Amino acid sequence: MSGAIEEGKGKAIEAGRSGAILVVGLGPGPDCWVTPEVSEALARATDLVGYIPYVNRCPVLEGQVRHASDNRVELDRARLAIDLCRQGRTVAVVSGGDPGVFAMAAALMEALDADPAARDLDVTVMPGVSAMQAAAARLGAPLGHDFCAISLSDNLKPWDLVARRLTAAAQGDFVIALYNPASKARPTRIFEAFDLLRSLKSAETPVAFARAVGRPDEAIVLTTLGAADPGVVDMATLVLIGSSETRLVERPGATRPWLYTPRSATSTAS
Amino acid sequence: MSGAIEEGKGKAIEAGRSGAILVVGLGPGPDCWVTPEVSEALARATDLVGYIPYVNRCPVLEGQVRHASDNRVELDRARLAIDLCRQGRTVAVVSGGDPGVFAMAAALMEALDADPAARDLDVTVMPGVSAMQAAAARLGAPLGHDFCAISLSDNLKPWDLVARRLTAAAQGDFVIALYNPASKARPTRIFEAFDLLRSLKSAETPVAFARAVGRPDEAIVLTTLGAADPGVVDMATLVLIGSSETRLVERPGATRPWLYTPRSATSTAS
Numbered sequence: 186m187s188g189a190i191e192e193g194k195g196k197a198i199e200a201g202r203s204g205a206i207l208v209v210g211l212g213p214g215p216d217c218w219v220t221p222e223v224s225e226a227l228a229r230a231t232d233l234v235g236y237i238p239y240v241n242r243c244p245v246l247e248g249q250v251r252h253a254s255d256n257r258v259e260l261d262r263a264r265l266a267i268d269l270c271r272q273g274r275t276v277a278v279v280s281g282g283d284p285g286v287f288a289m290a291a292a293l294m295e296a297l298d299a300d301p302a303a304r305d306l307d308v309t310v311m312p313g314v315s316a317m318q319a320a321a322a323r324l325g326a327p328l329g330h331d332f333c334a335i336s337l338s339d340n341l342k343p344w345d346l347v348a349r350r351l352t353a354a355a356q357g358d359f360v361i362a363l364y365n366p367a368s369k370a371r372p373t374r375i376f377e378a379f380d381l382l383r384s385l386k387s388a389e390t391p392v393a394f395a396r397a398v399g400r401p402d403e404a405i406v407l408t409t410l411g412a413a414d415p416g417v418v419d420m421a422t423l424v425l426i427g428s429s430e431t432r433l434v435e436r437p438g439a440t441r442p443w444l445y446t447p448r449s450a451t452s453t454a455s
Numbered sequence: 456m457s458g459a460i461e462e463g464k465g466k467a468i469e470a471g472r473s474g475a476i477l478v479v480g481l482g483p484g485p486d487c488w489v490t491p492e493v494s495e496a497l498a499r500a501t502d503l504v505g506y507i508p509y510v511n512r513c514p515v516l517e518g519q520v521r522h523a524s525d526n527r528v529e530l531d532r533a534r535l536a537i538d539l540c541r542q543g544r545t546v547a548v549v550s551g552g553d554p555g556v557f558a559m560a561a562a563l564m565e566a567l568d569a570d571p572a573a574r575d576l577d578v579t580v581m582p583g584v585s586a587m588q589a590a591a592a593r594l595g596a597p598l599g600h601d602f603c604a605i606s607l608s609d610n611l612k613p614w615d616l617v618a619r620r621l622t623a624a625a626q627g628d629f630v631i632a633l634y635n636p637a638s639k640a641r642p643t644r645i646f647e648a649f650d651l652l653r654s655l656k657s658a659e660t661p662v663a664f665a666r667a668v669g670r671p672d673e674a675i676v677l678t679t680l681g682a683a684d685p686g687v688v689d690m691a692t693l694v695l696i697g698s699s700e701t702r703l704v705e706r707p708g709a710t711r712p713w714l715y716t717p718r719s720a721t722s723t724a725s
Contacts, residue, residue, distance in 0.1 A: 208592075212490075215492075216491070217490060217491045217492035217495070218490050218491075218492060218582065219490070219491070220482075220487060220488050220489070220490060220584065221486070221487045221488075221489070221491070222485075222487035222488060225487070259718070283584075283588050284592075284596075285588060285591040285592055285596050285597075285598050285599065286588070286591075286598055286599075287599070287600070287718075288599075290591075290592070290595070290596035290599060290715070291596040291599025291600065291715055291716060291717060291718050292718065293596070294595050294596045294599070294704060294713055294715035294717075295715070295717055295718070297704055297713065298702070298704045298715075304704060304705070304706045304707060304713075305706065305707050305708055305709075308713075310591075310592040310593070310595065310596065311592055312488065312584045312588035312589050312591070312592040313584065313588070314490065314553075314582045314583065314584065315588070318553050318555060318556070318582035318583070318585070319582050321555040321556075321560075321580075321582070322478075322554075322555055322560070322580040322581055322582040323580070325560070325564050325580065326554075326555050326560035326561040326563070326564045326580065327555075328555050328556055328604075329555065329556075329557070329558075329560060329561025329564065330557070330561065330606070330612075331603070331604065331605045331606060331620050332603065332604055333601070333602065333603035333604070333624070333627075333629055334598075334601065334602055334603070335601045336600070336601060341718050341719035341720070342600075342719060342720040343720070346628075346720055349626075349627060349628070350601055350627040350628070350629065352627070353623045353624070353626045353627025353629070354603070354623070354627060356619075356623045356626070357603075357619060357620040357622070357623025357624060357627075358616075358619070358620070359603055359620065359623070432568070434564060434567055434568045434574060435574070436574045436575065437574060437575050438575055439575075443564055443567065443574075443578075445560070445561055445564035445565070445568075446561060447561060447564075447565055448529070448557075448561050448562065448565070448611050449611035449612060450611070450612040450613070450616055
């Protein structure tokens with residue numbers, strides 16, 4: 186596997202032991218957002234498979250093998266987990282956030298879909314805290330009512346489909362969480378997305394750029410759709426765009442107001 | 456507060472101590488999905504405020520006061536938390552799932568919005584695992600690509616807006632997670648929602664009814680939009696409706712196939 190790094194000598198595998206794949210998420214940053222279920226899975230795994238920075242966040246255990254790989258090789262990682270499981274190993278496939286939200290669970294399912302002989306393997310997916318939830322908690326309650334999550338990456342889908350979904354999200358007046366908003370390979374997509382949303386939604390719509398929430402370099406920008414500078418967005422940024430009901434609550438002495446979407450809505454106007 | 460139940464004698468409050476409000480979520484069921492951050496918050500709170508079944512899930516601590524209330528009094532609960540905080544108490548406001556997703560964080564923000572004098576209180580929102588994530592983990596990876604979450608409750612918003620959002624979700628070909636899909640007060644809404652979606656999406660679209668995932672009475676039904684019987688849905692059910700890409704992976708010997716949405720999409724046709 187290109188870019189793979191393997192460490193550790195490997196735990197002894199019991200004879201005849203059947204393997205397992207544990208698909209886990211570490212949450213967006215601090216250990217206090219890792220569920221006990223996931224901590225237990227990491228402790229009993231013989232092998233860790235994942236993107237380098239996520240594997241690096243896992244506790245180092247004597248005898249556990251760490252298969253850390255570069256970005257954009259999700260299917261290779263899933264196939265490696267399947268191979269190791271067939272050898273009787275207990276493999277934790279590690280994502281940040283929730284493995285079920287724009288992460289490794291779908292890649293593993295794709296690998297199983299393509300490999301019928303692997304479908305009787307013992308696979309467990311474990312939920313976790315996703316980036317939009319961490320951002321929402323820090324901001325107040327912007328996801329307090331109907332919302333959608335869209336990946337801006339067009340590596341695996343045509344941009345037309347992204348644009349269609351942004352348009353539908355605006356027409357439905359959803360709160361919008363944007364994942365994978367920018368990268369070196371496609372730095373202009375976030376500008377295109379904002380141009381499209383500006384043509385469909387009020388310039389006064391609240392917008393938050395929530396970068397690395399829960400990590401030491403956390404940085405949050407609260408702005409509006411009209412005033413926002415998408416140039417500040419990077420791949421560690423979760424972008425939240427309000428519905429027509431999303432509002433600010435000014436706070437004396439705080440660095441910024443609360444941002445929230447009320448549970449009630451009075452208007453159906455688009 | 457109507458339906459409120461108070462237990463415990465109350466921890467001693469230090470003189471001059473300023474209070475705090477900790478908005479926490481217990482996840483959908485088992486303790487292994489409660490984050491360490493939330494467990495720590497529950498351990499240091501002097502008071503718990505929440506809907507009866509959620510408060511009942513919290514560990515009983517000597518001297519901690521439990522303010523458990525009936526359903527549909529979210530704003531009363533938020534105001535009680537504010538009152539207690541002003542008295543110097545450390546109040547955990549308890550939701551199931553993630554407090555930021557169709558839960559108490561938005562209600563607390565509404566109460567702060569309406570009470571400017573309360574806005575300097577020390578409030579922390581903590582993210583958690585929401586019901587759609589637990590359901591998705593059990594099913595495979597149905598939320599593996601763009602999705603939206605819609606509450607079917609029309610207690611606080613007009614049904615026209617729910618219908619508009621369902622329509623937009625179909626037009627955008629999102630995976631759809633439906634929260635609060637049914638209740639005694641509005642048993643027909645889930646039928647209306649399915650009628651609408653059937654007019655907009657393929658009858659072959661995969662549908663999952665995921666009831667009480669992670670709890671002893673967990674029950675999952677995998678079906679299609681055409682064949683689904685919405686009559687099995689209750690308020691403990693999370694309803695997932697696929698996009699045009701969502702698919703099944705048959706598994707030998709398993710009780711049901713995996714359900715997942717691939718990371719790639721090739722078509723933009725509606």
